[in-house]
Amino acid sequence: MRISAFFRLLSLNIRRNARNLLLSSTGIVIGIASFVFFVALGYGVRQIVSHDLLGALPVNQIAITPKSYAAGMFRFESLLSRGITEDTLARFRALPGVKRVYGKMNLKAPARAVVPIPAFLQQQGMASAFYTELVAQGIEPEAIDKKDLGGLDFIFHPPPKAPTSQPTTRSPKPPIDRDVVQCGRFRFSKKPVPVLISRRLLDLYNSTLAGTRGFPKLNDQFVRAVSFDMYVGSSAFQRDRHPAGVCRMKCRVVGVSNRAILLGISLPLGYIQRLNLIYNDATSAPTYQSVILEAHQASEIPQLLATLDKMGFTLESGQIFARKVGEMVFLFALVLTLISVIIMVIAAISIGHTFFMFVYERRYQIGLMRAIGATKSLIRRLILMEAAVVGIVSGALGLGVAWTATHGLRWALERSQRLPFEAAKLFSFPSWLPWAALGFSVLFCLIGAFFPARRAAALDPARVLTEG
Amino acid sequence: MIRLEHVSRVFQDGTKRLEILNELDWSLETGQSIAVMGRSGSGKSTLLNILGGLDREYEGKVFFDGQELKQLNDRQIAQLRNQKIGYIFQSFHLLDQLTCEENVMLPSWFAEMSHDAALQRAKDLLTRVGLAHKIGTRPQRLSGGEKQRVAIARALMMKPALLLCDEPTGNLDEATGEEILQLFLRLQKEEHLTLILVTHEIRTAEIADQVFVLQQGKLVQGKLEDGHAVAHS
Numbered sequence: 001m002r003i004s005a006f007f008r009l010l011s012l013n014i015r016r017n018a019r020n021l022l023l024s025s026t027g028i029v030i031g032i033a034s035f036v037f038f039v040a041l042g043y044g045v046r047q048i049v050s051h052d053l054l055g056a057l058p059v060n061q062i063a064i065t066p067k068s069y070a071a072g073m074f075r076f077e078s079l080l081s082r083g084i085t086e087d088t089l090a091r092f093r094a095l096p097g098v099k100r101v102y103g104k105m106n107l108k109a110p111a112r113a114v115v116p117i118p119a120f121l122q123q124q125g126m127a128s129a130f131y132t133e134l135v136a137q138g139i140e141p142e143a144i145d146k147k148d149l150g151g152l153d154f155i156f157h158p159p160p161k162a163p164t165s166q167p168t169t170r171s172p173k174p175p176i177d178r179d180v181v182q183c184g185r186f187r188f189s190k191k192p193v194p195v196l197i198s199r200r201l202l203d204l205y206n207s208t209l210a211g212t213r214g215f216p217k218l219n220d221q222f223v224r225a226v227s228f229d230m231y232v233g234s235s236a237f238q239r240d241r242h243p244a245g246v247c248r249m250k251c252r253v254v255g256v257s258n259r260a261i262l263l264g265i266s267l268p269l270g271y272i273q274r275l276n277l278i279y280n281d282a283t284s285a286p287t288y289q290s291v292i293l294e295a296h297q298a299s300e301i302p303q304l305l306a307t308l309d310k311m312g313f314t315l316e317s318g319q320i321f322a323r324k325v326g327e328m329v330f331l332f333a334l335v336l337t338l339i340s341v342i343i344m345v346i347a348a349i350s351i352g353h354t355f356f357m358f359v360y361e362r363r364y365q366i367g368l369m370r371a372i373g374a375t376k377s378l379i380r381r382l383i384l385m386e387a388a389v390v391g392i393v394s395g396a397l398g399l400g401v402a403w404t405a406t407h408g409l410r411w412a413l414e415r416s417q418r419l420p421f422e423a424a425k426l427f428s429f430p431s432w433l434p435w436a437a438l439g440f441s442v443l444f445c446l447i448g449a450f451f452p453a454r455r456a457a458a459l460d461p462a463r464v465l466t467e468g
Numbered sequence: 469m470i471r472l473e474h475v476s477r478v479f480q481d482g483t484k485r486l487e488i489l490n491e492l493d494w495s496l497e498t499g500q501s502i503a504v505m506g507r508s509g510s511g512k513s514t515l516l517n518i519l520g521g522l523d524r525e526y527e528g529k530v531f532f533d534g535q536e537l538k539q540l541n542d543r544q545i546a547q548l549r550n551q552k553i554g555y556i557f558q559s560f561h562l563l564d565q566l567t568c569e570e571n572v573m574l575p576s577w578f579a580e581m582s583h584d585a586a587l588q589r590a591k592d593l594l595t596r597v598g599l600a601h602k603i604g605t606r607p608q609r610l611s612g613g614e615k616q617r618v619a620i621a622r623a624l625m626m627k628p629a630l631l632l633c634d635e636p637t638g639n640l641d642e643a644t645g646e647e648i649l650q651l652f653l654r655l656q657k658e659e660h661l662t663l664i665l666v667t668h669e670i671r672t673a674e675i676a677d678q679v680f681v682l683q684q685g686k687l688v689q690g691k692l693e694d695g696h697a698v699a700h701s
Contacts, residue, residue: 005577012565368561371522372622373550373578378540462517465557466634 001378004345012386017358021386024354025445026339032398034439036433037342037405042333044428049325059298060099063316064308083287092293093214095307097300102143103288107136107271109279110235110242113265115228124215133236138272143292144196144259150224152254154196156270159187177419181233183247184278192227192252193271193330196260201420226253229263232275244279259292290316297388344444351390351448355383359456366456367464376457383456388442395441399434469632469662470519471495475528476685477514488514488687489526498629499664501656503673505690512596512666515682519664520553520632521545533629537544552576554623554661558635560615562607562622569596569603571620579626586625593621596658597651615643620651630662637672649675670696 001198014021066083092101096303111134117126141154159180176464181188230249233242251265260266276286293308295301311333366379406427413423477489488511494544496502506512517523518530521537524545530537532548540548562571569590576586594600597617607615616636623631636647636652653675656663670692673679681690681699688699 001578002580002583004583008570009577012563016565105683130593364559364561365563368563369574369578370546371520371555372575373546373626375546378546378578460523462514462522465522465555465559465561466517 001374006378006382006385007381010389013358013362013382013386014389020354020357021390024350025347025390025397026446027350028344028391028394028441029397029401031340031344031347031444032395032437033401033405034343035337036339036399036402036429036442037427038333038336039433039436040402040406040427040429042329042337043430044426045103046329046333047327047428048425060296060301061292061294062305063104063290063292063300064313065316067312067314084289084291089288091311092291095293095304097295097297097304098293099296100142100294102140102294103269103294104290104292105138105269105276105286106287107138107232107267107272108276109232109244110134110238111230111232112234112236113212113228115226115232125213126215131236134230135261136272137261137264137266137289138269139196139259139266140269144255148196148199148257148259149255150193150220152224154194154254154268156268157191157193158270159189160186168450172259181247181249183249183275184244186274186278188247188249188271188274190250192250193230193267194254195251196255196266197223197253198260198262198266199256199258200262201260201366202256203425207422220256223253223256227251233279242279242339245335246280247275267398282410341440342439348444348448351387351445352450352452355387355449355452356455358386359452359459361454361458363464367461370459370461371465379459380453380457383453384446384449385454387445391442391445392438394445395438399437399442403436469496469498469533471529471531472518473524473529473531475518475530477511477518477523477526487685489518492528492687493686494680494687496662496664498662499660500678501661501665501676502678502680503665503667503676504680504682504687505668505673508668510682511685512668512682515687516632516634516664516666519630519658520586521549548577549625550575552629554626554628554631556616556619556623556631556633556636557639560607560612560619560639562615563616564607567604567606568599568610568618571607571618572625574622575625580686581626589625590621593624594618596655597621611644612640613647616640616648620648620655624655624659627659628661630664631656632668633665635667635669636665637667637669642671645669645671646701 089101089103089268092098113132113134115130115132117128117130122128141156144154179190181190202218202220202223209215210217228251230251231246232249233244233246249271257266265359273286294302295304308314366374369379370376410423411425413426469504472492472494475489475492475494476487479486479488492515504512504515514523518526519532521532521540524538525611530553532546535548537545537548563574566574569587572590572593573586576589591600591603594603596621599614599617602610602614602618607618616639618634633652637648640648649672652663652665654662665672667673673692679690679692680687683699690699692698
């Protein structure tokens with residue numbers, strides 16, 4: 001049969017039964033809409049929980065800390081644990097399956113910051129500056145995703161080499177180097193210290209503080225322009241300055257990252273290592289609070305965790321929680337998705353009934369077509385193709401309903417400003433979802449039309465044409 | 469052209485066994501026109517369906533141009549029906565959603581015939597059956613006679629060798645039926661058709677070269693007498 005003739009017949013049949021087809025495909029539309037809605041919700045919530053709320057890592061990475069034990073109100077590290085030192089990192093690097101190791105080190109010194117607020121924000125009611133106690137953490141620059149930096153550098157700027165002072169009779173004092181900041185026995189480059197802030201922190205500001213106080217919402221681009229002064233060795237909570245003095249450093253935010261510490265700032269590890277040497281006992285070995293281990297493959301993680309357990313290390317508590325929450329959300333989304341699949345199964349039965357009715361109504365047409373040259377397989381293909389078209393249209397309608405519902409809900413939640421995260425992230429549409437929705441829709445319509453198509457093909461033309 | 473060897477057809481009605489055709493031996497040469505008559509339920513339509521390859525649940529053998537129909541697969545029998553056999557039914561069986569022209573072209577949709585050639589043939593046939601002015605009209609707007617003309621044009625679309633007509637004038641008034649019969653005669657000559665008419669109407673049977681009567685499962689030569697078809701003794 002000519003393709004054009006086949007589609008002509010197809011379009012005639014669909015147009016003839018358009019209303020009934022539309023009615024019977026309502027179930028598929030609802031099923032697809034709920035499927036897309038729940039999958040997008042599941043993905044969105046999972047992403048929010050694991051990446052934004054808990055800062056989960058890619059599947060081939062884990063964050064580990066020394067094991068600790070709860071006793072009453074307190075937690076204690078294992079007696080065997082001596083913290084994470086450079087030696088520990090070297091042992092981790094030597095473990096089979098480990099690709100890279102990134103240490104995280106906290107600043108063990110009081111610090112505070114003074115953040116000047118731009119004029120346009122002051123016009124909207126903000127103060128001229130923002131004073132805050134500061135928690136800082138050092139992280140290896142390689143651990144940061146370049147996408148979080150917007151083209152800026154997150155590196156330790158080494159200080160220029162110290163000039164060799166040659167005392168002369170004219171100038172007994174050494175020359176003043178304007179390119180360096182001298183802190184204790186260390187020199188730092190005068191270039192601003194690159195700083196990262198947590199994406200979660202930015203989301204919290206945008207979703208709560210900005211809305212309730214009437215401040216503008218901030219994006220990555222704006223945050224990357226923020227500069228401030230950090231005073232290490234000084235604290236609003238301490239009356240006296242640190243004996244090592246106060247070191248004032250110019251900082252600039254260069255990115256927003258899930259890897260950054262939640263309440264505080266993250267700096268390239270080199271700065272923290274030097275500052276800790278200034279403000280702590282320089283003879284004791286520097287220790288890391290946690291380590292990110294990157295495996296060659298995600299499948300190697302369970303074995304790695306078992307080895308680390310024997311070594312006295314465990315997943316960071318947040319990560320354990322993230323994994324559990326991730327699993328719960330996945331299960332929840334799975335149940336809802338199953339419900340939508342059940343809706344589609346019921347809809348397929350309804351489609352089946354409708355097509356049985358069509359076959360009955362069109363039995364003379366089918367009989368005639370068989371009498372004048374249509375094969376059984378052509379009749380079957382014609383009915384199944386009608387079902388496929390109904391599936392495509394229902395799938396597209398279902399996608400449209402889901403899109404409208406998700407965007408409507410986002411809009412309503414954004415207006416309510418009650419979420420501790422951006423409402424836009426509540427639904428996440430993986431690229432395969434529309435195709436899967438259309439595929440499911442077509443599949444269930446084909447399943448529904450399978451038996452009617454068989455019946456149509458098996459119709460006895462002699463009988464139907466004689467009875468007509 | 470057509471040969472039947474020991475053809476029987478039995479229908480089961482509950483526990484009752486109805487033997488419609490009984491060890492039928494019969495043949496038909498190309499270019500002949502015959503009328504098959506008989507009482508209601510005598511098996512006229514059943515015979516027509518077997519000859520046209522629509523009913524294949526018979527016993528015995530049916531040959532069409534030397535090919536045994538039961539030996540053909542679904543695709544081959546569909547092709548045979550499309551290329552060599554034309555059907556005309558009492559109820560016309562036109563598709564309401566198609567125009568007259570498309571209804572006539574319908575058999576060409578199941579064949580490897582170009583659209584242009586099919587269109588040309590359909591227009592020519594509609595002109596020959598006197599419906600050139602109804603080309604774009606849908607069947608709902610046609611009279612019974614016009615519908616049957618469209619059905620005749622459709623049956624001739626693929627230039628068949630055999631035309632099977634099941635009560636072609638059964639749903640038409642006398643005058644219209646007469647017009648249709650004259651059309652049959654003209655087209656049979658023009659297209660060199662073998663014609664089998666199943667009818668219970670004497671006036672329809674009169675146009676055929678021979679009359680056969682189906683009685684007690686057997687097909688016997690007959691003649692028309694006093695408004696009745698009677699079997700030769």
